[in-house]
Amino acid sequence: MSLNDTPRSGRLHIALFGRRNAGKSSIINAITKQDIAVVSPVKGTTTDPVYKAMELLPLGPVVFIDTAGLDDEGELGELRKKKTLEVLTHTDIALIVVDADCGAGALERQLAADIRSKGITVIGILNKCDLVAGLSGTGPEAVAAEVRRMEEELGLTVMPVSARERYGFKELKKALANAIPDEEDKFRIVGDIIASGDLVVLVTPIDKAAPKGRLILPQQQTIRDILESDAIAVVTKEHELRETLNSLGRKPRLVITDSQVFLKAAADTPKDVALTSFSILFARNKGDLEELVRGARAIGRLQSGDKVLVAEACTHHQQPDDIGRVKLPRWIRQACGKELQFDHANGMSFPENITEYALIVHCGGCMLNRRQMLWRIEQARAAGVPIVNYGVAIAYVQGILERAVAPFPLARLAWEEAGEQPQLH
Numbered sequence: 526m527s528l529n530d531t532p533r534s535g536r537l538h539i540a541l542f543g544r545r546n547a548g549k550s551s552i553i554n555a556i557t558k559q560d561i562a563v564v565s566p567v568k569g570t571t572t573d574p575v576y577k578a579m580e581l582l583p584l585g586p587v588v589f590i591d592t593a594g595l596d597d598e599g600e601l602g603e604l605r606k607k608k609t610l611e612v613l614t615h616t617d618i619a620l621i622v623v624d625a626d627c628g629a630g631a632l633e634r635q636l637a638a639d640i641r642s643k644g645i646t647v648i649g650i651l652n653k654c655d656l657v658a659g660l661s662g663t664g665p666e667a668v669a670a671e672v673r674r675m676e677e678e679l680g681l682t683v684m685p686v687s688a689r690e691r692y693g694f695k696e697l698k699k700a701l702a703n704a705i706p707d708e709e710d711k712f713r714i715v716g717d718i719i720a721s722g723d724l725v726v727l728v729t730p731i732d733k734a735a736p737k738g739r740l741i742l743p744q745q746q747t748i749r750d751i752l753e754s755d756a757i758a759v760v761t762k763e764h765e766l767r768e769t770l771n772s773l774g775r776k777p778r779l780v781i782t783d784s785q786v787f788l789k790a791a792a793d794t795p796k797d798v799a800l801t802s803f804s805i806l807f808a809r810n811k812g813d814l815e816e817l818v819r820g821a822r823a824i825g826r827l828q829s830g831d832k833v834l835v836a837e838a839c840t841h842h843q844q845p846d847d848i849g850r851v852k853l854p855r856w857i858r859q860a861c862g863k864e865l866q867f868d869h870a871n872g873m874s875f876p877e878n879i880t881e882y883a884l885i886v887h888c889g890g891c892m893l894n895r896r897q898m899l900w901r902i903e904q905a906r907a908a909g910v911p912i913v914n915y916g917v918a919i920a921y922v923q924g925i926l927e928r929a930v931a932p933f934p935l936a937r938l939a940w941e942e943a944g945e946q947p948q949l950h
């Protein structure tokens with residue numbers, strides 16, 4: 526599977542809007558440093574929306590959408606405008622492009638207001654700054670004045686660029702990265718698989734390792750998400766789970782347990798009640814659970830001599846029985862019964878050559894946002910290397926992954942597609 530096979534829905538959609546000849550197509554070429562879009566001085570060169578999927582640092586996988594000018598005239602022009610505006614139904618970030626030589630007017634003001642009313646992030650681009658700088662002879666000041674005027678008129682952040690001279694694009698990419706809508710907000714922890722009025726039971730051990738006087742963040746976030754769904758959260762320790770379930774009066778929709786007590790929770794939760802773990806919920810919230818389940822299944826297929834990369838997104842202080850350095854390698858060796866070679870990588874990027882690995886085991890990625898984590902998964906997928914995260918790998922080596930992913934149809938399918946569970950050692 527190549528990078529460009531990523532379904533469009535998994536990528537950030539960035540669409541360019543503006544009048545004909547504003548330089549929308551030229552900007553796509555300048556950002557991507559490729560001649561993707563047709564550019565010409567003839568007004569109305571781009572007639573239909575054009576999609577281009579690519580990897581773009583520091584944004585990750587994106588789709589650029591070039592559109593036809595919104596000031597097009599006649600019957601055909603109206604039709605083109607309609608098609609252009611339809612693009613907004615799947616746009617994450619909209620860019621309004623203005624020709625610095627003409628300035629922004631009523632069309633751009635209306636467009637900015639319309640896009641904002643749909644809740645879509647929007648940034649202004651003042652293009653052809655080379656012309657303004659050249660004309661007035663005052664250079665950067667003239668550009669700055671024009672940017673201020675446009676920011677006031679449209680109520681937007683405006684980035685000055687020249688697609689012809691190819692400047693301003695590093696800053697524009699940074700502005701895009703900052704404008705990425707917070708996906709964690711959109712992507713629920715459990716809210717999408719429960720309904721209002723549902724009972725959800727949470728099993729949280731209170732042992733020596735638990736922090737004093739409070740619940741840990743994933744537990745708090747899960748309770749919050751349940752309450753936001755108008756569902757009912759019942760919190761218990763593992764020892765009281767059976768009694769809790771008996772006293773509920775009706776079947777809960779879901780039991781969510783700390784992975785450490787999964788086996789006890791599984792024994793005490795009737796087979797017809799869905800059971801999962803906090804780590805599985807967060808692997809799904811912060812990544813691609815299906816892909817991670819496929820990665821876990823690859824543990825059973827490892828061969829002696831295989832190289833496994835343990836990747837952590839930050840360089841945290843290492844404990845004597847560090848999970849990434851000590852515990853996980855031991856558990857994985859035990860689970861597959863093979864002699865494996867473990868390499869370690871820490872920090873924001875994968876090593877150059879990941880194709881030499883039979884498996885990547887990634888940390889939970891608490892320092893990464895969903896998009897960054899998805900991008901790493903994407904890099905592994907593109908290189909044909911299975912990838913799993915700590916939470917899913919631990920569930921697998923404990924033999925609990927199958928039940929823990931059962932509430933999620935796609936992840937369950939990913940489990941089933943991998944065939945029979947090999948005998949764990």
Ligand SMILES: Nc1nc2c(ncn2[C@@H]2O[C@H](COP(=O)(O)OP(=O)(O)OP(=O)(O)O)[C@@H](O)[C@H]2O)c(=O)[nH]1
Pocket residue numbers: 544545546547548549550551552563564565566567568569570571572592593594652653654655656686687688689690
């Ligand atoms: N001086 C200058 N000219 C530019 C710049 N960007 C684009 N142009 C020119 O402006 C004209 C229109 O550029 P396009 O990129 O085709 O504009 P567009 O917005 O895609 O136009 P339509 O597809 O017709 O809507 C071309 O002749 C470009 O060479 C720039 O930064 N500076």
Ligand code: SF4
Pocket residue numbers: 837838839840841888889890891892893
């Ligand atoms: S889970 Fe968080 S703290 Fe642990 S290595 Fe990954 S980013 Fe660092």
Ligand SMILES: [Mg+2]
Pocket residue numbers: 549550551563564570571591592
């Ligand atoms: Mg064009």
